[in-house]
Amino acid sequence: MLAIINGTVYTMNGPTIPKGIVLVDDGKILQVGSDIDLPKQAEIIDATGKFVMPGLIDAHTHVGIMEETYRIEGDDTNETADPVTPHLRAVDAVNPADLGFLDALAGGVTTVVTGPGSANIIGGEMVIMKTAGIVVDEMIIRFPAGLKCALGENPKRVYGNGNKMPVTRMASAALLRETLVAAQTYQEKIHRAAKENSLPPERNLKMEAVVRVLQREIPLRVHAHRADDIMTAIRIAKEFQLELVIEHCTEGHLIAPQLAAAGVKAIVGPIISNRAKVELMNRSLATAMTLYDKGIPFAIMTDHPVVPINLLSLSASLAVKGGLPEEEALKAITINAAKLLNIDDRVGSLETGKDADVIITDKPLFDPKHQVERVFVNGCPVLAI
Incomplete structure (x- = not known):
């Protein structure tokens, strides 16, 4: 289980969440929001100051x-x-x-x-x-x-x-x-x-x-x-x-x-x-x-x-x-x-039940200086810098 916390979350299916949480389990998105009880067994990734988006x-x-x-x-x-x-x-x-x-x-x-x-x-x-x-x-x-x-x-x-x-x-x-x-x-x-x-x-x-x-x-x-x-x-x-x-x-x-x-x-x-x-x-x-x-x-x-x-x-x-x-x-x-x-039943937004394809950037995506720092595909880490 993985929890990405404190980032600006672009869900792409609703409002942006300033200090959001994306909870991932078994390759799928379990929950997205700002007030989620984190399971003790969850691996925590602190995305403070960063931007979280669907792949x-x-x-x-x-x-x-x-x-x-x-x-x-x-x-x-x-x-x-x-x-x-x-x-x-x-x-x-x-x-x-x-x-x-x-x-x-x-x-x-x-x-x-x-x-x-x-x-x-x-x-x-x-x-x-x-x-x-x-x-x-x-x-x-x-x-x-x-x-x-x-x-x-x-x-x-x-x-x-x-x-x-x-x-x-x-x-x-x-x-x-x-x-x-x-x-x-x-x-x-x-x-x-x-x-x-x-x-x-x-x-x-x-x-x-x-x-x-x-x-x-x-x-x-x-x-x-x-x-x-x-x-x-x-x-x-x-x-x-x-x-x-x-x-x-x-x-x-x-x-x-x-x-x-x-x-x-x-x-x-x-x-x-x-x-x-x-x-x-x-x-x-x-x-x-x-x-x-x-x-x-x-x-x-x-x-x-x-x-x-x-x-x-x-x-x-x-x-x-x-x-x-x-x-x-x-x-x-x-x-x-x-x-x-x-x-869109599987990808394109951060929603419960969809594939956990998630990216984390250090700046907004359209900032020419942004870097993609973390990438998860089906909940698995595939890139980290």
């Missing part, structure tokens, strides 16, 4: 799949032999020994979404996992957590250079729609076989992955920077009645009313970025603020290793510079990120 959530990364040091051997991000690979699974590529996981803990990030890159129209299934552990199967929170897709420049560049479809944005959308229709047909054959008590169709791993999206078991998570690509994703999601999450959403501030009307969610970033390609020319620190103003659910990402994962809090603070209220920026990397990912 941070990075809602879009490639940690464990795109390793920084091993540029070839450790890069399993994109299967560029085929533009449609929905049956690929992030869990089969994650290396828990990737140094990026240590960087995550150093930055207070205890939960990540990681998955395929954006070379393919459909890249594969993403996973939500903790950042501490030695076996990926024991680190998983939710799998599959979404089907990664991509529109815009990347698929065109990867396949168009070889004169292979997609060469155009029209072909990108057509490949996605074609695959969704094929999955609908596969699904209908399974239903018909069950109804008629006949043999089902031969298993098709590609179609099984897409059917999970059609049945709204997981969202379609579409990489899209430019406004027209975002609208293409919305158009297709509406046609097939899919749950849609826009990844990056760089020009989301230009079409925020349309995003709100479509009921989509967004994961904004990387915020620390230059105009590395044409579709980033309208990047803005005000994107997150504009989405917030229109009531659009969003989280903030690093896209690690594009931006190092330990800079997630800095990324969120730059959204504050763009006008986003500080509390909302904190929520975008904690409780609101958890809600968007449908894992």
Whole structure:
């Protein structure tokens, strides 16, 4: 049993507690408050003058799949032999020994979404996992957590250079729609076989992955920077009645009313970025603020290793510079990120019954001089400085 006492506790589900107590037992949060009787057997951590928060959530990364040091051997991000690979699974590529996981803990990030890159129209299934552990199967929170897709420049560049479809944005959308229709047909054959008590169709791993999206078991998570690509994703999601999450959403501030009307969610970033390609020319620190103003659910990402994962809090603070209220920026990397990912029953806030993922900092998180001094994942100490 562990008791963190006397710190300023940001619960992220209610008021901040000036001299709060977080009581942890068996990997879960037992109590949070200011007037708690401490069991005699509890290990005490005095956080006087420090700040206590839930572990941070990075809602879009490639940690464990795109390793920084091993540029070839450790890069399993994109299967560029085929533009449609929905049956690929992030869990089969994650290396828990990737140094990026240590960087995550150093930055207070205890939960990540990681998955395929954006070379393919459909890249594969993403996973939500903790950042501490030695076996990926024991680190998983939710799998599959979404089907990664991509529109815009990347698929065109990867396949168009070889004169292979997609060469155009029209072909990108057509490949996605074609695959969704094929999955609908596969699904209908399974239903018909069950109804008629006949043999089902031969298993098709590609179609099984897409059917999970059609049945709204997981969202379609579409990489899209430019406004027209975002609208293409919305158009297709509406046609097939899919749950849609826009990844990056760089020009989301230009079409925020349309995003709100479509009921989509967004994961904004990387915020620390230059105009590395044409579709980033309208990047803005005000994107997150504009989405917030229109009531659009969003989280903030690093896209690690594009931006190092330990800079997630800095990324969120730059959204504050763009006008986003500080509390909302904190929520975008904690409780609101958890809600968007449908894992808020386990992480994202300091509440009774949730996983004891807790960080302690010496200064407020958005102070550029802050240090993450202690990190606990599932109640276990994984970092102390």
